[in-house]
Amino acid sequence: MQKIETLASWIEQSETIVFFGGAGTSTESGIPDFRSAAGLYQTEQHSPYPPELMLSRSFFVKMPDIFFDFYRGKMLHPDAKPNGCHHLLAKLEEQGKVKAVVTQNIDGLHQKAGSKEVLELHGSVHRNYCMGCKQFFGLEQVMASKHLVPRCPYCQGIIKPDVVLYEEPLDQQVLISSMDAIANADLLLVGGTSLTVHPAAELVSYFEGERSVLLNMDPTPYDRKASLIINDKIGEVMDQVGKLLGF
Incomplete structure (x- = not known):
């Protein structure tokens, strides 16, 4: 005290x-942290891809579907x-x-x-931008997307979260x-x-x-x-x- x-x-x-x-x-x-005993880096050890890899720029570009599956399931906590x-x-x-x-x-x-x-x-999960036309999208729009990989309704470009990825x-x-x-x-x-x-x-x-x-x-x-x-x-x-x- x-x-x-x-x-x-x-x-x-x-x-x-x-x-x-x-x-x-x-x-x-x-919202779980990353490095503690209960953090994402520990609880996801049995995944075929480590979180550090899935949260990298190169992985996002090569495998956006797996990235967004992890991102939506583990990184988004809209009700927190x-x-x-x-x-x-x-x-x-x-x-x-x-x-x-x-x-x-x-x-x-x-x-x-x-x-x-x-x-x-x-960065922030609440800011998202189309990689093609740079149109802005909020978190609600990304979560409401019917596709695993959210696409821009204007140019069909991938909508990327405005978060800093590894690399x-x-x-x-x-x-x-x-x-x-x-x-x-x-x-x-x-x-x-x-x-x-x-x-x-x-x-x-x-x-x-x-x-x-x-x-x-x-x-x-x-x-x-x-x-x-x-x-x-x-x-x-x-x-x-x-x-x-x-x-």
Whole structure:
């Protein structure tokens, strides 16, 4: 409880907070992560194709039917709801304290909770574009497609989710904006990430402030640099922090 009280105190004292998060931010919302014991990379080990391969650009191009079968079945969670972490960050943004949420997630839960300054390093399932005519399609339209591989009704091109696949570069403007936000923060909250996916994981090195908090169930490469470490469920922790802050 003392660590949670310290975190609440630091949030009260801070004016420029940035949150950097990964898949663990959404596990309490029912969306599995990738690398934990219950994550996709473990539970899909008996598949003929490993998830890392199926989520690559080259596999998408060569076998879009298998890609979309996996993507629709494992990556889309339209009914998932934000948890305590998403809600507290949105409330702190309303207060002017949280300046940006930098996320590796593609689920859109931060926006669903009310956050507006969200930098999506790996894109979003809610944005989809025709590879032919570049027409935009929402998630609902993709899910409603009668075909396994969604096709554009205008040119019959394949509709690709606006998510960064393996072998694809990150959006440079999103990357630069994330660097700037983290570099200018007086409190960095890092949550639900193993900090092993590069180049995203390297972003925490841009933090120049004195206080950084790591909220993760398992140890990470950033542990020795963090000012405060809380190894517990991030949604529950942020719920408690919110209560201490009067939310």
